[in-house]
Amino acid sequence: MNAPVILLAEDDRNDVFFVRRGLEQAGVRAGLQVVSDGEDVMDYLTGQGIYGDRNQYPMPSLLLLDLKMPLANGFDVLEWLRTQPALEYLPVIVLTSSPEERDRQKAASLGATRYFVKPPTLEMISEIVQLMRTAPTTGNCH
């Protein structure tokens, strides 16, 4: 059985580095897939183009979502997710540089599971570990 996969939507390569490192140090046994804009998130999750290869790009058990990204942003992705019943299972952790209360509220109202302000903290990593443990290891279309 493949290790569970986390999909990280992040356009800042530094943040990608810190997330990856944080997960590794916490010993999270998961594959990390990275996309850098909202449209790629949607393509990935629906298997468009290259993402049709689910061996290469397995369905994730968790989405780590930045809010400020080129093209479709994090909110667009959250809104889109609500229209995708097949992805209802997918927990979404927002990881953003915005400490704004209105962003936090908007994310919650759009169905985000948790909301963390960068940089990634220990608390966030342990939350991820928790979610990885309780969530279904993967989606239906493996």
Added chain:
Amino acid sequence: MGEFCERDAFFLEAVSSFFNQAFENGKAVATVGQGANGGTAQLQAIVDHSTAVIYVKDVDGKYILVNRLVEKLLRHSRQQIIGKTDFDILPEADARRLRESDEKVLKTGIPLEVKEVVQRPDGLHIYVSVKFPLKDTRGSVYAEAGISTDITDRTHSNECRRHLAAIVDSSEDAIISRDLNGIIMSWNKGAEKIYGYAAEEIIGKPVTVLIPPSREDEDTRFLRKGQPVGQYETIQRRKDGSSVEVAVTVSAIRDEHGKIVGASKIARDITSRKHLELQQKILYELAATVNRAPAMPEIYEAALDAICSSQNTGRASILLCDPGGVTRFKAWRQLSNEYRIAAEKMMEAKYRKCSFDPVYIPDVSTAPWDEPLRALVTREGIRALAALPITYEKRPLGRFTVYYDAPHDFTHEEMFAARIITNQVAFAIERQERTEALRQAVVQMEEFSYSISHDLRAPIRAMQGYAHVLMHDHGAQLDDKAREYIERIIEGSERADRLIRDTLIYTRASMRELQLVPVSLENLATQIAQQLATITPLHPQIRIASPLLPVMGHEPSLMQAISNLLSNAIKFVAPGTTPQIRVRTEPRGDEEVRLWVEDNGIGIKPEYHHRLFGMFERLEAKENYEGTGIGLAIVRKVVERMGGTVGVESNGVSGSKFWIQLPAAATP
């Protein structure tokens, strides 16, 4: 002898003939006054009952006969008077005056009518006196008789009547009287002015000629009830058939027995007052609309309505241009399509040269206009117009134009109203522009701060993160010096991040619209205290003096303010001291509540208190106490945004007492 009545004349004759007869009979004149003779007694009785003053003096001025009223007048008894002259009885000046007229009568032998003023105990009395000579059969004068009538009362009432007549006549009000049948009995000059009828042509006519048929009831109402209706405002009819608005006061005219015999009416022309009231109402309503700050088209339409009614016309236009001369709004009342198109073109062409003063053209036939304009206006049936520019600080914004179907004399009130209305519109436009500019600035500021919070913090986070990684993963390979530098990078970047975050919070607090609701300080302070106690290594003791009074505030802002105050209280303690903090509230009057945060910290010297709440103010070196110097500035900003105040009490030795004061809320 105008002042004398018939009775006086008869009496005078009787006295005269009596004396003549007595003289003829050879009776001594001197005996007359003695009352010895029966005829004399008879005469005395007659004269005593007269209401006039009656006396007879001989040629030397000695009294021969006096009646009862003479005694009363001179305040001497008959015995004291008879045989004496006026010089013996009266002050010399008075006596001389009387003697002068007496001598005239004696000398000329002709009766004399004089008015005499005599001082009486109850004041000056006016007498009309007839002095006449008594002649013997040969025609020689042997005595002078006088009959004086006190006409003081009569004179007064005549004077009063004259005064009243003058008042009635000079009144601007119409003062009219009518009998019970509604026939006009009197008519003053004011009535002539208001209604157009001369007294001669209206007296004797029914009052209903002044009253439109629909209002006849108003006039007769009071007579039926038998009491005055007091004041009412109504519309009446002039001679030329036009209407006049009047305020009428009606009261009953009664005869000496109190029976109503007619009515008096005082009517005041209130046309101009009514017009002024209307003007005020128009201006007030427009001001109210402008104050409400609705969408601009609503203001323009309201202003156009106001200009039409205030200028007494139904035809008007409003054209508003942008600084570039492009029409931003236009509206027309009762103007043809052809006219609208032409007028708009002209407006745009002339926009930059437009006059800053209103132009009033009472009669277009005499206006110095070029042909196309003249023809256009004439075709439209316009006979008078006013162009009223709307300007703000020498900047043309547009203009109203009002049009009349007939030549029009612009009144002072109309021009005044026009000025106010154009100013209101200019003000509304200016306000709208400034509000829009401000809104834009806020939006830009929001965008700017949003992008700062995301983009500027990213590289700082990277610095911070990589420094941590470097330290963690490669620290062992570095010497102490290198590790210290890395620590400094971490500290510096953490500080930069905090600065950005605090500046953003401050900026946000300055701009955000805050909705004030009742907030429980008790819950809020307890929550914040718990959080701080757990995350602070100093293990502060925070005591909440329950119950804390609720205030009106914005919860997130209050949370920010209280956290900052508590963090400060924890932070600024002498090394090795456990922070001890007390949080309490006290009512300040009925309206406000003050929240105190009291600590056992290092305190602040009074001379620095004024700098405490400023932006980037630090009173302690960075090395001793970390912080951005924005915390208290944020406290003040958010509290002020909630309508509150902040302050501090500290002697600089033993602790500080910070407070914030906000409107009290009802206890939930």
